[in-house]
Amino acid sequence: MSVLHTVNKSPFEKAAFESCLKHTGPGDAVLLIEDGVYAAVKGTAVADRIAGGNGAVSLYALGPDLAARGITESAVIETVKVVDYGGFVDLITEYDVSQAWL
Amino acid sequence: MSEQEQEFSGSDVQKKFLYLNRRAPYGTIYALESLEVVLIGAAFDQDVSLAFLDDGVYQLLKGQDTKAIGMKNFSPTYRALGDYEVTKLYVEKESLEERGLSIDDLMEITYEDEDDDWAEKPSIQLVNRSEFAAIMAAQDVILSF
Numbered sequence: 001m002s003v004l005h006t007v008n009k010s011p012f013e014k015a016a017f018e019s020c021l022k023h024t025g026p027g028d029a030v031l032l033i034e035d036g037v038y039a040a041v042k043g044t045a046v047a048d049r050i051a052g053g054n055g056a057v058s059l060y061a062l063g064p065d066l067a068a069r070g071i072t073e074s075a076v077i078e079t080v081k082v083v084d085y086g087g088f089v090d091l092i093t094e095y096d097v098s099q100a101w102l
Numbered sequence: 103m104s105e106q107e108q109e110f111s112g113s114d115v116q117k118k119f120l121y122l123n124r125r126a127p128y129g130t131i132y133a134l135e136s137l138e139v140v141l142i143g144a145a146f147d148q149d150v151s152l153a154f155l156d157d158g159v160y161q162l163l164k165g166q167d168t169k170a171i172g173m174k175n176f177s178p179t180y181r182a183l184g185d186y187e188v189t190k191l192y193v194e195k196e197s198l199e200e201r202g203l204s205i206d207d208l209m210e211i212t213y214e215d216e217d218d219d220w221a222e223k224p225s226i227q228l229v230n231r232s233e234f235a236a237i238m239a240a241q242d243v244i245l246s247f
Contacts, residue, residue: 044202
């Protein structure tokens with residue numbers, strides 16, 4: 001069973017992102033949405049948590065939420081793939097279950 | 103001007119109001135609500151300043167485009183604050199750094215200084231964390247968002 005994890009809280013304000021990373025297994029994916037997308041930005045105090053991943057977990061960020069917050073795709077960490085709403089739906093269907101870290 | 107507004111603006115009571123913003127925009131309603139209240143305070147001729155720390159610094163990022171999420175982009179309103187004589191926007195340096203940001207990533211927000219031949223001046227002032235305590239202590243009222 002593979003799990004799609006979504007995080008919608010800023011990593012600087014809530015522990016949701018950190019807790020999510022601690023509970024992912026190989027083959028899982030993490031999709032950052034809403035204020036969660038701030039975790040996808042290069043050069044932040046939490047950027048190492050993503051950059052330090054071993055690639056066993058796929059990382060995604062929702063493009064419309066990045067754009068709304070003024071984050072350009074060039075500011076996003078390379079290992080994070082930017083998806084649109086259609087990509088969000090694809091991920092939901094691709095993984096067996098989803099868990100929202102609210 | 104309504105009778106009530108005249109009563110307020112006619113009085114000599116002017117207080118120092120600090121609006122302290124700690125939340126990112128769009129994920130919650132705090133940032134937008136703060137802006138609304140700031141404009142109300144400014145209409146009553148009060149001494150208004152804004153502080154941006156923690157995730158609040160994200161409110162001032164340039165290039166916000168909310169079309170795809172179907173929400174109102176209220177970021178241009180910050181640039182209009184100068185017209186309401188809201189000219190002091192304190193941004194915490196450490197909060198920017200923790201988020202991989204610098205002042206160059208923020209919108210250019212200016213005001214025209216009537217005491218200096220309407221010279222255009224920056225509204226944003228970078229402030230160290232240690233300086234924020236003094237800014238807060240100098241206020242009559244702090245409103246938290």
